[in-house]
Amino acid sequence: MRSLAHPKKGELQLDAVLSALADPIRRQIVGYLAASPGTHACGAFNLPVTKSTSTHHFRVLREAGLIRQDYQGTAILNSLRTEDLEAQFPGLLQAVLQPTNPRHLPIG
Amino acid sequence: MRSLAHPKKGELQLDAVLSALADPIRRQIVGYLAASPGTHACGAFNLPVTKSTSTHHFRVLREAGLIRQDYQGTAILNSLRTEDLEAQFPGLLQAVLQPTNPRHLPIG
Numbered sequence: 001m002r003s004l005a006h007p008k009k010g011e012l013q014l015d016a017v018l019s020a021l022a023d024p025i026r027r028q029i030v031g032y033l034a035a036s037p038g039t040h041a042c043g044a045f046n047l048p049v050t051k052s053t054s055t056h057h058f059r060v061l062r063e064a065g066l067i068r069q070d071y072q073g074t075a076i077l078n079s080l081r082t083e084d085l086e087a088q089f090p091g092l093l094q095a096v097l098q099p100t101n102p103r104h105l106p107i108g
Numbered sequence: 109m110r111s112l113a114h115p116k117k118g119e120l121q122l123d124a125v126l127s128a129l130a131d132p133i134r135r136q137i138v139g140y141l142a143a144s145p146g147t148h149a150c151g152a153f154n155l156p157v158t159k160s161t162s163t164h165h166f167r168v169l170r171e172a173g174l175i176r177q178d179y180q181g182t183a184i185l186n187s188l189r190t191e192d193l194e195a196q197f198p199g200l201l202q203a204v205l206q207p208t209n210p211r212h213l214p215i216g
Contacts, residue, residue, distance in 0.1 A: 018130035018204070022123050090206065095199040096126070 004062060004069050004076075009084045012065035017089065020064035021096050025049060026057050030066055030080060031097050039070070039077035112170060112177050112184075117192045120173035125197065128172035129204050133157060134165050138174055138188060139205050147178070147185035 007013070020026055029045055047054050058078060061067045068079050085093055115121070128134055133155055140153060155162050166186060169175045176187045193201055 014135075014204070015130050015132060018126050022126035022130060024123060027122075089203060091199050091203040095197060095203045096122070098198065 002071050004071075006062060006068060007065040009081075010088060012084065012088050014089065016064040017066060017085070017092070020060050020066055023057065023060075025053075026061055026066075027096065029057060029061060029078075030093070033067065033078065033080035034082070034093065034097055037080070037082075039079045041075050041077055110179050112179075114170060114176060115173040117189075118196060120192065120196050122197065124172040125174060125193070125200070128168050128174055131165065131168075133161075134169055134174075135204065137165060137169060137186075138201070141175065141186065141188035142190070142201065142205055145188070145190075147187045149183050149185055 007016075021030065025047055028047065032045060033040065042054060042058055045054070047057075049057070058067070058069060058076075062069045065081060065084065068081055069076050070079075071077075082093065115124075129138065136155065137153060141148065150162060150166055153162070155165075157165070166175070166177060166184075170177045173189060173192065176189055177184050178187075179185075190201065
């Protein structure tokens with residue numbers, strides 16, 4: 001079973017987390033996952049970018065530790081690492097995904 | 109009297125704010141200003157970078173709307189735009205500058 005690399009819980013880097021969140025498409029993905037807990041295939045997000053750009057954004061989020069990406073057959077399922085993030089950077093997700101920022105709203 | 113350009117209150121961009129905060133030296137500057145309210149000359153920060161790199165970091169923070177920079181004679185005085193940030197992104201500064209992140213501690 002293939003698996004993708006993830007930074008360990010407790011070892012997320014704030015530089016990488018903030019840098020990942022500094023992009024509106026990536027905040028849109030994170031906002032969708034925050035509003036819809038569970039796992040979601042990349043295709044479910046209906047992002048206004050090409051597939052390869054979308055893949056890039058998901059990879060940046062995974063490498064920063066914001067999301068988990070797990071293979072299920074040939075599909076990749078994404079989920080938000082809410083607990084790991086909250087443990088290390090309490091309040092950060094909430095501050096970034098607040099309602100005054102329309103980009104965080106679910107897309108579908 | 110020369111003056112430097114600042115984004116207006118209420119018009120700060122989250123992309124720029126998060127991008128500015130994604131650098132440890134810039135978080136060090138912001139953390140120092142948060143811990144020492146008031147205005148501080150650039151020279152007071154004792155940063156581990158060259159003067160031109162330091163100038164760059166202060167400019168990024170100003171252009172993102174995190175700090176004000178005002179001339180006093182030939183010196184530039186820096187201050188944190190705490191109220192403007194809190195009004196637009198409540199809780200963000202606190203989440204980024206939390207005690208678990210040693211980079212935010214005052215330098216001097």
